[in-house]
Amino acid sequence: MSRTKVTIPYLMEKKAKKEQITMITGYDYPMALLEEKAGIDIILCGDSLGMTVYGFDGTLPVTMDMMIVHSAAVKRGAPNAFVIGDMPFLSYQVSPQEAVRNAGRFMKEANVDCIKLEGGAAMAETVKAIVNAGIPVMGHLGLTPQSTSALGGFKAQGRSAEAACRIIEDAAALEAAGVCSILLEAIPPEVARIITESSKVPIISIGAGIHCDGQLLIVHDMLGFFDRFVPKFVKKYANMNGVILEALLQYKAEVEQGVFPGKEQCYGMPAEELGKLNDMLKR
Ligand code: KIV
Secondary structure (H helix, E strand, C coil): CCCCCHHHHHHHHHCCCCCCCCEEECCCHHHHHHHHHHHCCCCEECHHHHHCCCCCCCCCCHHHHHHHHHHHHHHHHCCCEEEEECCCCCCCCCCHHHHHHHHHHHHHHCCCCCEEECCCCCHHHHHHHHHHHCCCCEEECCHHHHHHHHHHCCCCCCCCHHHHHHHHHHHHHHHHCCCCEEEEEECCCCHHHHHHHHCCEEEECCCCCCCCCCCEEEEHHCCCCCHHHHCCCCCCCCCCHHHHHHHHHHHHHHCCCCCCCCCHHHCCCCCCHHHHHHHHHHC
């Protein structure tokens, strides 16, 4: 069943009407097809694919080329969702010019609706440059995975009054620079509430509590498809690891026991043709 395209005005309207925005990560075509079918509003092709798909320890090794290939596949699977391409490490930090060029690649080569980048006031000039090029930007504050080394690991942020104040100021700076939305990761709900209530753009939570305008989860986490580490904010809605492992074990056993393939998985040959073949081979 097709639906109308999710746009920035539609997301703004949801915020105004206090209707929750649904967001999830997606990295490939088959998952995007299902996310589109489920009617998810926003799909983030996140650089978390460095861990969930490629098996790296973090997001830093992810390149623009990897992100473009995956974002384009997601967009093909979910043409009506609002698809966001995540700017990988060093694709936007070096200069606003490089940031515009890389953000532009997401639009030209992957046909995404928006890009996301990490950072607050320090990124304001870069955000302005990208927005001035006509490219919508989502900001990302709190636990910003590309800076985990500087942050001392994958740790919740904004838990002291000073740290919370900095995040609130960063959100205001991003909004003034023209972002169309802000993602808050792993911060206390009270801090997220202050930002959500004072902001005109939709504020999305991943581990920032219930008061935001919408929620995001990493699809591999919520499906139980990635368990190397599971953050506190994850709720598991399925156990895909269990389901897939069971199927693989059953396949292995059936091959080893000569049960697979059965008759129903084989192509038939008319008895007459088989007889002819046997005669030909005897000659
Ligand atoms: O890459 C990603 O999926 C993200 C989430 C961790 C928010 O940026």
